[in-house]
Amino acid sequence: MAASILIVEDEESILELIAINLHQAGFNPIRSLSAEFAEKIIQKNLPDLIILDWMLPGMDGVEFAKRIRGSSTTRKIPIIMLTAKSEEDNKLKGLNIGADDYMTKPFSPKELIARIKAILRRNAPELVNEPINMNGLELDPIKYVLTNNDKIISIGPTEFKLLNFFMSNPNIAFSRNQILDKVWGNKSDIDDRTVDVHIKRLRDTLKHTGQHSLIKTVRGLGYRLEKIENS
Incomplete structure (x- = not known):
């Protein structure tokens, strides 16, 4: 039972890099180039975890995260913020709006996978895909x-x-x-x-x-x- 991971990232090269690594790790990656399209995806099927870029065209990642946490349907979905904003204030802002973890670009795909598994072990261990x-x-x-x-x-x-x-x-x-x-x-x-x-x-x-x-x-x-x- 592969966990579905929604990737919300407007840089296509980064989106594909994450998706490929997720697939190799046994997860089911779902791609979105904007928060608006991600909302439509979530309305049809709830993902098990969201990787969310901070800087997005239209609605930014912070506003999207607030919407996720503000809905009874989606508030429990884990969120990993992925952004070029490395300042401590930005990290605290991301965590304070409800992100479960925060990674800065450039990032290690292996570390991202490790963090995803750590969150899923706490929230839904059956989705980690380990023997x-x-x-x-x-x-x-x-x-x-x-x-x-x-x-x-x-x-x-x-x-x-x-x-x-x-x-x-x-x-x-x-x-x-x-x-x-x-x-x-x-x-x-x-x-x-x-x-x-x-x-x-x-x-x-x-x-x-x-x-x-x-x-x-x-x-x-x-x-x-x-x-x-x-x-």
């Missing part, structure tokens, strides 16, 4: 492979996403609606009974390894994955 080892299972989001003791386990794409979410957030109980939001996204045609169907399929898949009982039903709420200590 997860837990309870004798290894899940690799990049290779899209689930193994147990080096043996590949056949698993459906939705069950893979569901297990990725649970393994990234062990021992936390989630409601069906929370699971729908995190795994399926904004799909209004899907109801919470869909979660029950795929939980059953996931348990059936894990029966072959004996770990099916680790997916716990939380009465009156939803489900959680129980992490075994030292695993």
